[in-house]
Amino acid sequence: MLNQSGRSYDVAVIGAGVVGALIARQLGRYDITAVVLERANDVAQGTTKANSAIVHAGFDAKPGSNKAKMNVAGNRLMPGLCETLHVPFRNNGSLVIALSEEELPELQRLLVRGEANGVPGLRLLDRSELLAMEPQVNPEAAAALYAPTGGVVSPYELCVAAAENAVANGVTLLRNFAVERITREERGFVLFSARESVRAGVVINAAGVFADEIARMAGDESFRIRPRRGEYILLDSSQAGVVEKTVFQCPSKMGKGVLITPTVHGNILIGPSAQDIDDREDLATTHGGLRGIQAAVRRTVPGYQIRDIITSFTGLRAHCSRDDFVLEASAANPRLIHAAGVESPGLTAAPAIAQHIAQLALKALGGACAEKAGWVPGRPAPLRMRELSHGERRAAIAKNPAYGRIVCRCETVSEGEILDAIRAPAGATDVDGVKRRTRAGMGRCQGGFCGPRVLELLARELGLPSEEITKCGGDSRILLNKTK
Amino acid sequence: MSGRADTFWQQRRISTTTRELTCVACPMGCGLRVELDENNRVLSVAGNACKRGDAYARAECTKPLRSFTSTMRVEGGEAPLVSVKSAEPVPKAKLFDCVKAGNACAAKAPVAIGDVLLANAAGTGVDLIATNRVAKKREAIAV
Amino acid sequence: MEAVDLVVIGGGPAGMAAALEAEKNGVERILILERAKTLGGILEQCIHTGFGLHYFGEELSGPEYADRFIVLVEQNPHIEVKLGAMALEVIPGENRHRVFAVNQAEGLLELDCKAVILAMGCRERPRGALNIPGTRPAGILSAGTAQKYVNLEGYLPGREVVILGSGDIGLITARRMTMEGARVKLVCELMPYSSGLTRNIVQCLEDFNIPLRLSCTVVGIHGRERLEAVTVANVDENFRPIPGTEETIPCDLLLFSVGLIPENELSRAAGIAMDHVTAGAVVDELRQTGIPGIFACGNVLHVHDMVDFVTLESQLAGAGAAAYIRGTHDPAPEYLPTRGGNGVRYVVPQRVNRRQPQPLKLYFRVGEVYKNASVRLRCGETTLLQKKRPRLAPGEMEDLLLKPEQLAALPEGAELTIEVVEREGKDQIF
Incomplete structure (x- = not known):
């Protein structure tokens, strides 16, 4: 029998990706009870852990759309938020290059759109200006659109930091809670996983590629989500310097095209491919996809030798049948609020979406909620040995x-x-969780040396036998049994 | 006389077997053809470039030996395991028996290189000896 | 700041041999920085035998080989060892160098020294480097990581195993996994030949009926949480998978043994000139890098197949560092470059002092398998040495010995080339 008497909360957020986690952080400000339900063993497990990590300037989305509004607003919020949460962010600027004269009207169209969306500082560059800015890009490029407000961020660290802050401010995080059924009550919902249930007055649907399934469970069939596969290749920091800015090709129907960008950690990221698929959990990379992005990036940087690959990965973008973010109370039930269809530029938009959705949730709860006394907006700065000076290292070890x-x-x-x-708070419980939070295993040996030690520390801290430590929850155990 | 010789050749033709081996005496890796009689005695070795190949083929066909290495559990040590080897090569057919025998016992820390950790492993007449040292665990001393 | 004569970064076979040799040559204050909790480096997990035949004339296991040196280091009053100490930066100076490291007990270590020996070893090439399509489940490890779990910690990381790579590490791991109760279903090898020793192919695979598939690679990885299967396929002469040859093999562990990469991050950051082929520093016959007083040896310099040769090379570096520290080195070396010609991928050292007085061994590796070829050392069109080799293989380091008088007779600026000379009607084997 299912546990019908699960705990009750004012608000439940379904999904602890960057959108759900930032919404939870906003809810943590107020004197309400909130819970985040995450189907995986950790936060940031969906689209958040596998995307371009770009803070878009906002010239791409159709004026007046949710994407356009939230992108530009999110872009403004991002630097301050990252400072507060101690998340790596860099305002490196972005370029869209026109590889031929035929693409010039497209640049012009993006410029007009961007200005309509309120993107500051947009400027068209001719070939010589472009090559002065990025000497390694295709010398045959006709022109480029330069957006000085473009940037890069660490998406999973932003999500982890937001979740950590939310939990520190009293929000509950329940992991391995996959919502399978929703029943309506007079003043809210009961949300069931296979083993547990919770009650909530207001439900926020931030379930990423599963958002339409969640909506349907609550009786709302107003949109569909189709996962769009995006494959990426991450290169070693030895490859840094090929570009300084994020360099896009002109967009197509399937998205913004293949980009090449430095990451906040000094690697080079190339991708994504774009392919609509049906399986919401298919995170496999494909031979064709990986080859395609390598070929495409050589149009941006001719002759680029893709060496020192650290890893390749796939992310699924939650492409919505409405072709826009769905950020609204459900027509079927005003106590269900969607933060759905958040594909690109969703990462950039997430801070603005979070503010907007939190306000909708408070309204659905009946209006004015008091701010919590003692709310903390940030989190303690995580210590990073690799970023410290020798003197700071000395002090850290002394402590x-x-x-x-x-x-x-x-x-x-x-x-x-x-x-x-x-x-x-909301700490790591598996090897990948440690990797995302600390970068241990993120480098060129991919955990070959440190993996066994990380596993040992997790086992010790969590009080579990080594065989029960997983790579990323579920059955992803690393060791099967003792040999003797 | 001739009848006897005929019988001899006939018998031999019927009862010999040939084994193909790759010589491991050096990196050349010569392909060896070994002819054996019904009692597994080596009649001839071909394909070897040197005398070591001949010796290897004869040993491999009559009494194949392998040096055995594995690990053994350690009680009260700084490390959970210690590496071990057979003091001499053991019959190839006995390798898994040696694994089992080694897995069934535990060494007590401290362990020094060369310590006999299991005498006469799996009836081979060969001892398993430690190939690393393991110090006593500090907490274990306190308890 | 602590002042010493020599800092050795790495306490594996290379670092220990170098430190001992430097001490033997009169250096009095030597410090070894070792990041692990014990000396010995990777040898600690190489529990199979086969080490030391060349150097000690007996067959030892990895820990035993290491222990021969550990005992000497521990007893040596002029060598101090800091364990759990990670070197973070080497800053070259005009006359003295600086090394920064951290450890738990002392915090930041700032070392001022006359000479540095880099002996950091190498790491395994991971899955990501091969860019194999598929999922990223648990159950994918490099062979060395699996060895660590199995040999040092006593855990089995999988029961049904596929191994990519048939070098000695791959082969030995196949045997170890089998002995510990796993079933190795296939070893596949991209090349048309195995770079492992014949002995290991026989005793690690054939003894256990483990199939070896050549010209074959992993083209797909399946499974969401835990590995469920891999797809392998044959490759053509350009190493491209041949459509229609795919085979999917259910397994819960995929091990990679696809090459070792010298760990030269510290060296690069210090501005030391590197050889793109070896991925190690460019050195002279004393294993001195382009920066005077900084030496490199062992797998950080170039990947070795025999630890015995690591020991010999490190002794050269140790003696070289001692000469540098004591000021008995040649203050004005006249360097001649060495170079790999036909069939030879690289030569170490990359340059040699024409005036050096010792018989000089040039080490090199070939790029493919040759039978009944010879190797030639030439300067311009003049052959200095030519030796028959019944077999040459990329997995086996070769050497040629040059007499000092031969070297001294060469003109200034001459270039030494080592090349493979194939017999008429070349007899290549795969």
Whole structure:
């Protein structure tokens, strides 16, 4: 029998991706009870962990659309938010290049759109200006659109930081809670997973590629989500310097095209491919996809030798039948609020979406809610040995000797940082969780050396046998049994 | 006389077998053809470039030996396992028996290189000896 | 700041041999920085035998080989070892160098030294580097990581195993996994030949009926949480998968043993000139890098197939560092470059001092398998040495010995080339 008497909350957020986590952070400001239900073993497990990591300027979306409004607003919020939450962000600017004269009208169209959307500082560059800015891009490029407000951010760290802040401010995070059924009550809903249930007065649907399924469970069939596969290749930091700005090709029907960009951590990221698929959990990369992005990026940077690949990965974008973000109370039930269809530029838009959705939730709860006394907007700055000066390292180790034991040699991550990540609110409980929070295993050896040590620390901290530690929850155990 | 010889050749034709081996005596990896009689005695070795190949083929066909290495559990040590080897090569057919025998016992820390951890492993007459050292665990001393 | 004569970065076989040799040559204050909790480096997990035949004349396991040196280091009053100490930066100076490291007990270590020996070893090439399409489940490890779990910690990371790569590490891992109760269903190898020793193919695969598929690679990885299967396919001569040859093999562990990469992040950051083929520093016959007083040896310099040769090379570096520290080195070396010609991928050292007084070994690796060929050392069109080799293979390091008088007789600016000379009607085997 299912547990019918699960805890009750004022608001339940379904999905702990960057949108859900930032909404939860906003809810944490108010004197209400809130819970985040995440189907995976960690936050940031859907589109958030596998996307272009771009803070878009906002010239791409149709004027007046939710995408356009939220993109431009989110772009403005992002630097301050990242500072508050201690998340890596860099305003490196972006370029859309026209590879031929035929693409010039497209640049012009983007410029007009961008200005209509209120994007500051947009400027068309001729070939010589472009090559002065990015000497390695295709010298045959006809022109480029330069957006100085474009940037890059670490999406999973933004999500982790937001979740950490939400939990620190009293929001509950329930992991491994996949909502399978929703029943309506007079003053809200009961949300059921296979094993548990919770009650909530207001439900926020931030379920990413599953958002239409959640809506349907609550009786709303007003939109459909189709996963769109996007494959990426991440290159070693030894490849840094090929471009400084995020360089797009002209957009097509399937998206913004293949880009090449530095990441906030000094790697180079290329991608994505774009392919509509049916399976919402198919995160496989494909031979054709990986080849396609390599070929495409050589049009941006001719002759580019793609060497020192660290990894390739797939993200699924939640492409919505309405072709826009769905940010509204459901017509079927005003206590169900959608933050759905959040595909690109969703990461950029997320901070603005979070503010907007939180206000809708408060309204659905009956209006004015008091702000919580003692709300903390940020989180403590995580210590990063690799970013410290030698003097700062000395001080850090003096305070806590665990910072002196380097576990991940590729990224210079210490035992102390890994313990911090496990012990933090909404902390890591699996190997990938440690990797996203600390970068241990993110480098060129991909955890070959530090993997066993990270596993040992997780087992010790969580009080579990080593065989029960997983890569990313579920059955992703790394060790099967003791040999003797 | 001739009748006897005929019988001899006939018998031999019927009862010999040929084995193909790759010589491991050096990186050349010569392909060896070994002719054996019904009692598994080596009649001839061909394909070897040197004498070592001949010796390898004869040993491999009559009494194949392997050096055995594995690990053994350690009680009260700084490390959970210690690496072990057979003091001499053991019959190839006994390798898995040696694994089992080694897995069934545990060494007590401290362990020094060369310590005999299991005498006469799996009836081979060969001992398993430690190939690494393991110090006593500090907490274990306190308890 | 602590002042010493010599800092050795890495306490594996290379670092230990270099430190001991430097001490033997009169260096009195030597510090080894080792990031692990024990000395010995990767040898600690190489529990199979086969080490030391060349150097000690007996067959040892990895830990035993390491222990021969650990004992000497521990007893040596002039060598101090810091364990759990990670070197973070090497800053070259005019006369003295600076090394920054951290450890738990002392925090930041700032070391001022006359010479540095880089002996950081190498790492395995991971899955990502191959860009194999598919999912990213648990159950995919490099062979060395699996060895660590199995040999040092006593855990089995999978029961049905496919291994990509048939070098000695792949082969030995196949045997170890089998001995510990796993079933190795296939070892596949991209090349048309295995780079492993014949002995290992026989004793690690054939003994256990493990199939080896050549000219074959992994083209697909399946499974969401835990690995469920891999797809392998044959490849053509350009290493491209041949459509129609795919086979999907159910398994829960895929091990990669697809090459080792010298760990030269510290060296690059210090501005040391690198050889693109070896991925190690450019060195002279004393294993001195382009920066005077900074030496490199072992797998950080170029990947070795035999630890015995690591030891010998590191002794050269140790002696070279000692000469540098004591000021007995040649202050004005006249360098001649070395170069790999036909069939030879690289030569170490990359340059040699024409005035050096010792018999000089040039080490090199060929790019493919040759039978009954010879190797030639020439300067311009003049052959200095030519030696028959019944077999040459990329997996086996070769060497040629040059007499100092031969070297001294060469003109200034001459270039030394090593090349493979194939017999008429070349007899290549795969």
